[in-house]
Amino acid sequence: MAHAETHDPNTPLEYRSEVGRLNILGFWIFLGAEIALFATLFATYMVLTHRIADGPALGELFEVKSLLIQTFLLLTSSFTCGLAVHEMRRHNVKGLMLWMIITLGLGLGFLYFEIQEFLHFIHEGANIGTSAAWSGFFVLVGTHGAHVTFGIFWVTMVLIQVAKRGLTPATSAKVFITSLYWHFLDVVWIFIFTAVYLMGMVMHHG
Amino acid sequence: MANKTEVNGHGGFPWKHLVGFVLSIVLTLFALWVALGTDLSLTWILIIIFGFAFLQAALQLLMFMHVTENSTNTKLTGRVQVGNILFAAFVAIVIVIGSVWVMTAGHAKHDKHDKPKTENRENHGGEHDSEEHGSH
Numbered sequence: 001m002a003h004a005e006t007h008d009p010n011t012p013l014e015y016r017s018e019v020g021r022l023n024i025l026g027f028w029i030f031l032g033a034e035i036a037l038f039a040t041l042f043a044t045y046m047v048l049t050h051r052i053a054d055g056p057a058l059g060e061l062f063e064v065k066s067l068l069i070q071t072f073l074l075l076t077s078s079f080t081c082g083l084a085v086h087e088m089r090r091h092n093v094k095g096l097m098l099w100m101i102i103t104l105g106l107g108l109g110f111l112y113f114e115i116q117e118f119l120h121f122i123h124e125g126a127n128i129g130t131s132a133a134w135s136g137f138f139v140l141v142g143t144h145g146a147h148v149t150f151g152i153f154w155v156t157m158v159l160i161q162v163a164k165r166g167l168t169p170a171t172s173a174k175v176f177i178t179s180l181y182w183h184f185l186d187v188v189w190i191f192i193f194t195a196v197y198l199m200g201m202v203m204h205h206g
Numbered sequence: 207m208a209n210k211t212e213v214n215g216h217g218g219f220p221w222k223h224l225v226g227f228v229l230s231i232v233l234t235l236f237a238l239w240v241a242l243g244t245d246l247s248l249t250w251i252l253i254i255i256f257g258f259a260f261l262q263a264a265l266q267l268l269m270f271m272h273v274t275e276n277s278t279n280t281k282l283t284g285r286v287q288v289g290n291i292l293f294a295a296f297v298a299i300v301i302v303i304g305s306v307w308v309m310t311a312g313h314a315k316h317d318k319h320d321k322p323k324t325e326n327r328e329n330h331g332g333e334h335d336s337e338e339h340g341s342h
Contacts, residue, residue, distance in 0.1 A: 194259040
């Protein structure tokens with residue numbers, strides 16, 4: 001800690017150092033930029049969603065079962081990630097580790113089903129170059145998937161650091177920031193679920 | 207000692223998380239049902255499912271991410287965080303609705319389509335359609 005600060009005993013570890021506080025605030029501002037990034041991809045996708053050329057329509061290939069599996073894996077992982085931070089604030093390192101590892105497992109499961117779905121689409125004749133609509137789809141959903149992949153590596157490294165150094169103001173701020181990132185991935189997925197999958201299926205059937 | 211950081215960290219059961227999780231599941235399934243299981247008009251379906259999406263996003267931010275949480279004993283950072291996210295949401299909505307409106311409403315007049323959302327797909331082969339197929 002840079003300064004001899006006095007703290008309310010209820011102040012969580014991650015807020016006790018100035019660096020930790022500023023990093024958390026800075027990360028919130030980064031998330032604002034991420035929202036703008038995804039907004040541009042959503043805009044492109046939604047503009048081009050009917051430009052299917054000779055390829056299949058988007059809603060034609062979407063499947064409710066695969067969609068729900070992915071959605072619930074990611075939603076549950078967001079929940080378990082929240083429980084991990086809850087345990088961290090009770091200074092329970094084992095609880096933090098356990099819930100975070102479950103979170104990572106659910107994240108890997110999500111990626112597995114997403115990749116399976118992409119392969120299925122490609123098999124059905126819809127790849128990234130098939131039409132403007134499918135390009136928009138793969139870039140938007142793929143960017144989200146790339147974020148999940150990055151998140152899995154990042155969380156893993158932070159957990160290794162916690163295992164080595166224990167919970168300090170520095171490591172707990174890192175855990176907290178990765179948890180914000182992970183929840184944010186689910187926030188983006190809510191809009192992919194709605195704007196891509198639900199809208200695609202409604203437009204196709206209705 | 208008021209809980210100035212508004213962190214429910216030292217308590218026992220994480221009710222906030224559990225409530226957020228259950229409500230998220232309910233909203234997800236209800237949105238799916240509205241979209242695929244009802245006979246509502248397209249406009250109403252879109253209004254409802256996007257309403258649910260924003261509601262669920264707010265739940266994540268409030269129940270899981272503690273966006274209103276203050277990092278110090280001042281009330282400042284919670285407000286900065288909330289303000290930043292609200293502004294980002296505003297930017298996102300302008301980008302998406304603005305782009306869609308410009309690119310579909312304008313094209314509809316250009317191509318003389320009455321219902322661009324359902325008719326466009328057969329007529330447009332790609333991004334450069336306006337010159338090749340502009341005279342439909």
